[in-house]
Amino acid sequence: MTNSVSTPTSRLSLQRATDADWDDIITTDARAFAMRNPLPDDERADLRGKVADDDIVLVRDTGLPSKPLVGVSMFYRMSMSLPGAGVADAAGLSWVSVASTHRRRGILRTMLTEMFGQWEAENYTFAILTASEGTIYERFGFGPACFSNTVSITPGHAPMRGDQPKDATVRFADVDEIAAAVPDLHARWTLTTPGALTRTPAWWAPILADRPSERPLPASGLHYLLHDDGYASYRIYKNENGGVRGEVNEVFAVTDDAHSDLWRVLTNLDLIPSLTATIPVDDPLRHKLINARDVSITGLRDEMWLRILDIPAALGSRKYAADLDAVIEVTDEFRGHGGVFTVSARGGDAIVAPAAETATPTVKMDTSVLSSIYLGGIRPSAFAAAGRLSVDSPTTLRALDQAFTTDQAPFSGTFF
Numbered sequence: 001m002t003n004s005v006s007t008p009t010s011r012l013s014l015q016r017a018t019d020a021d022w023d024d025i026i027t028t029d030a031r032a033f034a035m036r037n038p039l040p041d042d043e044r045a046d047l048r049g050k051v052a053d054d055d056i057v058l059v060r061d062t063g064l065p066s067k068p069l070v071g072v073s074m075f076y077r078m079s080m081s082l083p084g085a086g087v088a089d090a091a092g093l094s095w096v097s098v099a100s101t102h103r104r105r106g107i108l109r110t111m112l113t114e115m116f117g118q119w120e121a122e123n124y125t126f127a128i129l130t131a132s133e134g135t136i137y138e139r140f141g142f143g144p145a146c147f148s149n150t151v152s153i154t155p156g157h158a159p160m161r162g163d164q165p166k167d168a169t170v171r172f173a174d175v176d177e178i179a180a181a182v183p184d185l186h187a188r189w190t191l192t193t194p195g196a197l198t199r200t201p202a203w204w205a206p207i208l209a210d211r212p213s214e215r216p217l218p219a220s221g222l223h224y225l226l227h228d229d230g231y232a233s234y235r236i237y238k239n240e241n242g243g244v245r246g247e248v249n250e251v252f253a254v255t256d257d258a259h260s261d262l263w264r265v266l267t268n269l270d271l272i273p274s275l276t277a278t279i280p281v282d283d284p285l286r287h288k289l290i291n292a293r294d295v296s297i298t299g300l301r302d303e304m305w306l307r308i309l310d311i312p313a314a315l316g317s318r319k320y321a322a323d324l325d326a327v328i329e330v331t332d333e334f335r336g337h338g339g340v341f342t343v344s345a346r347g348g349d350a351i352v353a354p355a356a357e358t359a360t361p362t363v364k365m366d367t368s369v370l371s372s373i374y375l376g377g378i379r380p381s382a383f384a385a386a387g388r389l390s391v392d393s394p395t396t397l398r399a400l401d402q403a404f405t406t407d408q409a410p411f412s413g414t415f416f
């Protein structure tokens with residue numbers, strides 16, 4: 001189904017994707033993201049398996065004879081764990097690109113206006129994305145919400161505390177064994193972590209296929225480590241001079257023991273002089289080593305951005321770590337869905353309602369700030385210190401910090 005909408009610029013035509021658009025979609029995104037073009041059929045099928053054509057917004061320049069595709073954006077229908085309990089649908093914006101020939105004419109803004117209209121009509125409470133740059137999406141109400149550390153370890157020289165377990169709890173597994181065990185392990189892990197994204201079979205298929213054409217060069221295929229309560233995968237890189245390094249692809253552990261046992265193997269990989277990994281910012285690995293300095297933190301990145309689309313629904317659907325009474329004023333310049341809301345949290349649950357006109361806000365912030373604090377990844381007091389959140393008193397700020405904190409730092413675990 002196509003759905004044509006006229007845009008403020010008459011030569012530009014906004015439409016939904018059809019089968020016939022896919023060559024152009026790949027070509028346009030290949031230019032923006034240095035992707036191969038044409039994409040091998042299996043990789044193209046992987047991508048198409050995750051997104052419906054109706055969820056792809058395209059812009060063509062109909063003023064030019066070839067009517068080139070100059071704008072692409074799409075969203076995945078995803079599920080995200082919320083603080084404390086529960087899972088919510090989230091629209092995962094991705095593959096956004098505008099042709100270099102057509103930038104800064106409002107095409108991104110036009111595509112996002114169309115997407116937001118759809119998400120609001122479908123009652124999505126959240127939109128999420130992984131950002132190519134840090135300065136594009138705040139104007140649309142997104143805020144960085146999950147963070148990760150990149151770390152480096154020297155296997156064999158980063159001993160962990162405690163003895164090797166007498167019986168091996170971790171084993172190497174082949175892809176069939178992994179395919180049978182890992183979706184369930186990953187689903188169990190998502191319930192432990194706010195921001196964690198659920199993976200459907202369409203998401204697992206390309207991960208498990210580990211296609212040679214998609215591997216970073218010069219990398220090995222994935223090696224899998226399996227534990228009853230977790231798993232890890234890693235690659236080994238060998239360059240033309242024979243230099244070797246390892247890269248952990250992912251570690252998902254449902255229990256502390258599984259985390260320790262998997263890392264005990266990873267920190268002991270033979271003949272790999274250096275191992276890198278991307279881990280949650282509160283990952284306890286360092287504290288499990290005899291010398292915490294054996295883990296070098298080489299970077300901090302925003303892993304996922306969040307955009308609250310429906311403020312009362314969002315605030316009412318997470319759990320709170322402390323009681324809270326606040327009148328929160330939220331601005332939403334892009335969509336105008338801000339307002340003043342009373343939030344009353346008791347025993348973990350909050351009742352959220354539009355405030356009476358006479359109510360005086362005790363907290364003020366932008367939607368992007370609310371989205372950044374929502375999953376527990378940034379404390380409200382950090383935004384207050386930055387002048388981006390204001391409160392009527394230090395007591396209110398302390399109560400906000402205590403209410404919004406989460407047991408685990410949020411971590412999405414899936415790039416999209």
Ligand SMILES: CC(=O)SCCNC(=O)CCNC(=O)[C@H](O)C(C)(C)COP(=O)(O)OP(=O)(O)OC[C@H]1O[C@@H](n2cnc3c(N)ncnc32)[C@H](O)[C@@H]1OP(=O)(O)O
Binds near residue numbers: 033
């Ligand atoms: C979720 C994802 O897919 S992340 C991937 C995003 N895509 C890329 O990085 C690929 C390469 N870049 C591009 O394709 C384009 O430059 C885009 C998509 C980032 C921007 O597209 P454009 O059509 O040029 O943006 P548009 O003209 O609609 O600008 C909208 C606003 O964003 C701002 N903006 C656009 N690009 C950038 C940027 N790279 N950095 C900061 N601000 C930006 C504009 O100034 C404008 O601001 P305003 O409306 O508040 O005045």
